[in-house]
């Protein structure tokens with residue numbers, strides 16, 4: 001296994017870029033300092049914004065399939081860098097090996113998707129009410145996209161945005177989480193390798209990475225030179241960002257907190273449900289936006305299901321995320337551990353019975369925050385359950401009738417992901433119907449976590465309403481234009497209006 005330094009060097013990061021700066025990057029694995037890197041100065045932002053605008057003017061004139069070629073090369077470079085970039089995700093964000101690699105695979109997948117998309121940025125042809133006229137809808141590049149990303153998907157979320165933005169003709173300015181800037185710097189190196197193979201028609205400034213905290217994000221948020229802000233992170237962040245972007249009539253794509261539920265019906269295949277619950281609730285140590293946080297189980301099977309889960313949880317290997325066999329790595333930092341402990345205290349105070357949730361200190365690297373995932377039996381969906389705590393806590397509630405389960409599932413401020421386990425076709429169809437789940441993602445007999453890139457990803461309510469990744473999410477990165485072309489010798493007005501002069 002390579003060390004963090006060897007991994008950084010294999011990805012092309014030079015020692016001089018990793019020392020002497022003001023931002024200290026530590027590993028959640030053991031608290032070791034990975035690097036001290038230079039931060040982007042707020043004073044440099046006007047030039048960065050200007051460079052992005054210049055890049056936009058050139059890039060928008062490059063044909064979309066040619067732009068797709070750059071993304072194809074990016075996908076190739078990502079394939080070559082997959083092992084190292086995946087390992088760096090583990091060092092910097094604490095993910096286990098297969099999840100670090102999975103994140104890079106997701107980047108490769110969205111590149112493949114975007115390459116095809118670069119030949120499919122279709123508009124409509126619309127029947128005109130006037131003879132000798134034709135109407136159509138065309139899609140055009142929009143301008144620089146500001147991507148603000150969270151620590152827990154330090155590379156995939158950038159790529160979801162960048163791959164689409166680039167084929168749509170938009171440059172990207174990326175402000176990664178201050179907790180995970182090294183993976184962003186590594187992505188920039190991978191991108192540079194794709195650019196070097198691409199040729200001269202890629203302008204300078206197509207991708208710029210900002211290293212630092214919220215103050216840099218705020219410059220993007222407030223700048224009219226950045227027409228699109230794609231912001232992924234907490235609802236608290238979204239609440240700060242959304243009104244500021246709206247105040248300047250910018251477009252925002254918000255991917256914020258989730259509080260995802262699974263309904264387990266009496267007919268569910270419990271074996272499958274247990275596997276789905278454990279992966280969704282404890283994978284990435286409970287630090288996914290789509291992590292399963294609420295289990296709404298029919299009262300007739302609750303005791304059996306909880307007993308099986310408690311047993312499954314007891315055997316979960318917790319430890320160094322890069323060690324073979326580990327399924328649960330560290331939380332991102334001490335504050336995350338404190339937030340988990342505080343949530344468990346609150347749950348107890350609200351009538352909960354807690355299984356697990358202790359700090360783990362044996363057979364784990366010193367200096368990291370390792371927590372045993374918790375199952376909490378709750379008498380009702382109290383305040384703490386309705387709040388997203390970014391840690392592996394699974395609250396369990398019961399229901400008698402599906403209507404009540406659906407009400408409980410929807411009665412939280414967030415609206416990201418949801419699912420039902422049932423073998424009853426009526427229940428399954430109801431769940432995905434107009435009066436079923438109110439979330440952006442609703443699954444049947446699959447957990448709420450681990451989406452594929454082919455679908456549009458995002459959620460409603462306090463999750464922010466944005467959609468990224470597959471389906472027609474690309475439209476958020478372009479401006480729509482309606483064109484009416486008159487090939488007649490007349491000038492008729494619509495709606496039969498006459499205005500003779």
Ligand code: NAD
Nearest residue numbers: 150151176177214217218233234237240255256257258289
């Ligand atoms: P965070 O909100 O603390 O930070 C996210 C990013 O926003 C960082 O880059 C940060 O510097 C920046 N930021 C913070 N305040 C800002 C401001 N006022 N203006 C501009 N930028 C600002 O989130 P985090 O702790 O890194 O990530 C965890 C959260 O992200 C969880 O709530 C999780 O559910 C959410 N998340 C959502 C999705 C999704 O797709 N819905 C995906 C991943 C994570």
